[in-house]
Amino acid sequence: MTQPSSADMTFDSSLVDVQRSFSSTDTNTTSSTGKENMPPSDHSDPVSAPTSQFKDVSTDELYSEWAATYDTDGNILQFIDDLQMTDLLEQFVSLCCAQDLDSNDYRLDILDLGCGTGRNTLKLLQTPxxxxxDVNVHGWDGSQAMLDLARTKCANAVSSSASTKMVMEFAAVDISNPENVPKQYDDLFNGLISTLVLEHIEIETFFAIVARLLKPGAHALITNMHSDMGRLSRAGYKAATGERYRATSYIYTPQETVEAAAAAGLDLVGEIDEVAVDGRMIDGGVLDNGVRVEKGGVREGARKWVGTKVWYGMMLRKR
Structure with a gap:
């Protein structure tokens, strides 16, 4: 199993703003091979930040601190995830709706596992x-601060939904341990998404939970930080007090993810999507897929990642 990333950090001042993530770009990490990784070659004047300057916290604590600015701090990984989810969610909804439902049950239960602030939960609600x-969308997260924001964000989407049968339910669930997941949800869900969550959980645990929750034949849409980024990076947050928080972060390659999913009874559907940072994501312009992006959505500090794969996503089906 890939070990959590660790080790001393280096900081790029262009990324570290008060009450912003320092994105995982501010760190050296140790990969599964135990070799220390150096920061990208275009880091300018990195400032050493000893481990003692960090407060190690649980993932839930980290994201509770980060919640207020999570959606607006110009993080490149979230930006790419948003871009990719537009098409992926349409495919996901189509697969969920193609399932044969019990003749007496026309309800679809869909879970956003690790929903955070509801960034992609909202997209689920807005997708036709x-x-x-009957569509019941569930959002689970371990951070109460994130869930509070998600409830507010998604409330209007449910009330204005074209489908009068749309229901939204949020619950505080710590998925770092399968014992925390209520057994009443086993084999319940017709579909599940989990975006940028896997990095923080042991991969066997993560897919054991996903497999438990899905009905046979149901689909899961999973996205995660790419190992090419993970070997050099780690998620973190700098508070207004100047204190830096960090939590456990695991490095998984796309292939490791497919293999772990298969071991849990989840098979890859189609191909793995991998995305590298394009300078146009920072400067603005039309991307190769025809999507136009405006300058200012991503912080300038993300430029060090141009040409590096930072994101991957995949569709899985439970046997």
Whole structure:
């Protein structure tokens, strides 16, 4: 199993703003091979930040501190995840709706596992669903601060939904341990998304939970930080007090992810999507897929990642 990333940190001052993530770009990490990784070659004047300057916290604590600015701090990984999810969610909804439902049950239960502030939960609610189905969208997260923001963000989307059968339910669930997941949800869900969550959980634990929750034949949409970024980076947050927080972060390659999913009974559907940072994501312009992005959505500090794969995503199906 890949070990959590650790070791001393180096900081790029262009990334560290008060009450912002220092994105994982501010760190040296130790990969599964135990070799120390150096920061990208275009780091300018990195300032040493000894381990003692960090407060090691749980993942839930980290994201509770980060919650207020999580959606707006110009993080490149979240930016790419947002871009990719537009098409992926349409495919996901289509696969969920294609399932054969029990003749007496026209309800679809969909879970956003590790929903955070509801960034992608909101997209689930805004994606067109068949009007002849009851759709219950569930959002689970271990951070109460994140859940509070998600509830507020998604409330209007439910009330204004074209489908009068749309229901939204949020719950505080710590998924770092399978024992924390109520057994009443086993084999319940017709579909599950989990975006930028896997990095913080042991991979066997993560997929054991996903496999437990899905009905046979149901699909899961998973996205994560790419190992090419993970070998040089780690998620973190700098508070207004100047204190820096960090939590456990695991490095998984796309292939390791597919293999771990298969071992849990989840098979890859289609191909793995991998995305590298493009300078146009920072400067603005039309990307190769035809999507136009405006300058200012991503912090300038992300330029060090141009040409590096930072994100991957995949669709899985439970046997």
């Amino acid at each position: 669903w068949p009007t002849d189905r």
